[in-house]
Amino acid sequence: MPGTTIRAVDKPYTTLPRRRALGALIAWAAAPGPARAQAQRRPWPRGTPTPALELPDLDGRHWRLADQRGQVVALNFWASWCQPCREEMPALQLMAQRHERDGLLVVAVNYREGAGTIRRFMETTAMDLPVLRDADGLVAKAFGVRAFPSTVFIRRDGQAVLTIVGAADWTGEPARGWVQALL
Secondary structure (H helix, E strand, O other): OOOOEEEOOOOEEEOOOHHHHHHHHHHHHHOOHHHHHOOEEEEOOOOOOOOOOEEEEOOOOEEEHHHHOOOEEEEEEEOOOOHHHHHHHHHHHHHHHHHHHHOEEEEEEEEOOOHHHHHHHHHHOOOOOOEEEEOOOHHHHHOOOOOOOEEEEEOOOOOEEEEEEOOOOOOOOOHHHHHHHHO
16 A cells, blocks of 8 residues: 655655555554553663764764763653653653653654754744754664654663653652663
């Protein structure tokens, strides 16, 4: 079944086939509130190396994961069209501020949107996390991201250790425990 093409302001992308997308939306909307918001913790596959990551930020400067050794890094994969991503951002921002002195770096990795779209989103929110552009989606694919938001945690030695799939309340349990264990 062919996908539906949608034109974003900066770049076209293809969505899921209409029936699958509609079915997923109905299932999500029908789920009770807490089930809908429940994030899933998935350990990083044992023996699987952390993919190399080098992406441009919004100003075109290249950011490399390898340069962040010594810090715990949370890579949050998101998109402005993703409602759970937008809802999660304030708690993610607060987590970044609370744990910055502990060596936690939270980086927002935008999935396949143009710089203009990202900047407009940031202007309408108070988001000031570092933002990287995964323009072709290859980094998300390398990290096994299939749902948004997803947050991959990298230890201080550069090894990925877990992925949180779905929106999390980063100010409450169990998310605070996940973060604290890494710090």
